[in-house]
Amino acid sequence: MIAHAETTPPARHPLVSFILRWVLTTNHKEIGTLYLCLSFTLFLIAGAMAMIFRAELAQPGLQFITADFYNQMLTLHGLIMVFGAVMPAFVGLANWMIPMMIGAPDMALPRLNNFSFWILPFAFFLLLSSLFMEGGAPNFGWTLYAPLSTTYGPPSTDFLIFGIHLMGISSILGAINIIVTIFNLRAPGMTLMKMPLFVWTWLVTAFLLIMAMPVLAGVVTMMLTDRHFGTSFFEASGGGDPLIFQHVFWFFGHPEVYIMILPGFGIASQIIPTFARKPLFGYASMVYATVAIAGLSFVVWGHHMFATGMPLAAELFFMYATMLIAVPTGVKVFNWVATMWRGSMTFETPMLFAIGFVVMFTIGGFSGLMLAITPADFQYHDTFFVVAHLHYVLYPGAIFATMGAVYYWLPKWTGNMYDERLGKIHFWSAVIGLNLTFFPMHFVGLAGMPRRIVDYALPYAGLNLFTTLGAWMLGLTQLLFLYIVIKTIRGGEKATDQVWESAEGLEWTVPSPAPHHTFDTPPRVE
């Protein structure tokens, strides 16, 4: 065994060894970085798609792109934002932070970790390559409704299906890894009810992934057999039922919504106490609320389908169950506010993003309640009001939380402080852009403008121009974020180990930048 210490490693070209280092790495920090880079790249790509269709929607009529290309952009924007931008970003943060927060030396299964990352670039290569194929990319919306995706889907739909299979495998393996790490690698004394909330929310999220992703894999497999093997699960002419597609899809789809938001809750619960200089208000109730939200998320899928003609009893059940979710979510919002109440608050960039998250997520939550009311939903369904709602929940919920987390932990990762002034500019331009983009959508939606359509009636024109201008502002702002991050990596004011004055947790006990290996001997948590 000692023998191979004597063999000198073969001399490699620096570029080769650089690539091999990142391809073969099993270090949780490096894999975390890879996830975050991939996620941001895809975020920019999917964002650019939104820029394209927003440019088209600036005025009524067709100016720049065809209706079919509009549909393709819409579909890919949704799919890539969900599976490419938000989920990998959270997994990247989990990789970086969970071992450091629970005092573990690494993830429980480092090689599996490497594998689950490196599947992803290929999955998105499959998905994006569909743009260059005969017949174009998938054009039926990210919800893949049958029979649009089965009978009428372009040939490239199969690439989408296999892409989704790969993403599913990656997510399930990643989730297994995270659960096992949290259950088995906590430092002595780190009991479950002492874990930082980011870890708790990720634990719950991982269980959601385990239970939701297989259902998506199952439903796209049935899509595949419907397309090619003559089955007719969703084919009404063959005796199948297109509605079962929606039921199964949303059985995945609703937990997926919480997969994209729960880690954001965790991040807000880390950032707010630090800058309010008070411990988190109601830690235990936060944990229970997270678990309650996750449990409820499996019994509310029907609220996406009110307009499909469900039995009255089902409509009532889904309506009440959906409204019930507002209770644990409300507990969380009140806890964050109570944490800030009479705290000695300062407003560094992470805190700004966290507060922006709380405020705007609450707006999205309220419009969600409006949509949950079945009779009202008949009016709102498939209008821009739904678009406004989901973007108010996801943009502040997932993207702002992730960006806040990056500002919060970047000094720990790189050893350098980011540029506070630029960070604040980034935040404020993002907030203005976001509200300019999505707030007018409420109005055009209530006025009846349908979503997913390339053209619209003249009365909606003014507000849509606002939306487009806001969208471009919001999109360009993210380039500033890229600049800030690169600038911080390259240098800047040195960060202390503690970084933030009153931040608590094991991650602040290790040096900045965090060394390649942390916690060779487990720390003792009191």
Add this chain to the structure above:
Amino acid sequence: MGSNSSESGATFALPEGFQDFTRDWSADKQTFQVPWGKAMMWIFLLSDTFIFACFLTSYMNVRMSTRVPWPNPSEVFALSFGGDPIPLILIAIMTFILITSSGTMALAVNYGYRQDRAKTAALMFITAAFGATFVGMQAFEWVKLIVEEGVRPWGNPMGAAQFGSSFFMITGFHGAHVSIGVIYLSVVALKVLKGDYEASGNYEIVEITGLYWHFVDLVWVFIFAFFYLW
């Protein structure tokens, strides 16, 4: 921290089982005394449950929504040995074999923990052989349905087209699970026989393999009940 015990006990008395539960969950370091490998297998099986549930639910949905009569399983799956056709006889034998294999698997786990290499490996090979027999009989059943009765994923002479869709989808997916299980069992059995686990004395992998195998068995019980008996 002198009042440590009163901290976890709420002011109202919880039932005894709950007290243990809370103690476990708020305990130091590990919630469950479960090693990584086993935890991973359990979590994986949870996800697998959902994918089978997805297929079975879709099957039940098409079965209820179809306007054409569903083929009668007792007739479709009947087999005759010279005389009158006996309903479901092949499936009954297959089920019997698979359930038996669960028994041999449980024995293998038991011998594994006693570190009896030869018996563990032998029992695992027997389990794998039962599994292979099951897959073989399933292949026979598929051939019979496809060649003799003309069942296709897109239709069949007996009734609703979804019969073929669901049948091939569900039993195919399950059969793939059994086939993978046979390979998995054989690999682990070989490693047991070679003494790969002697150094650590840790035969947990046998139990982990067993978890997978029992799961595949359990799923078959559901398929049997919902597809063949309904």
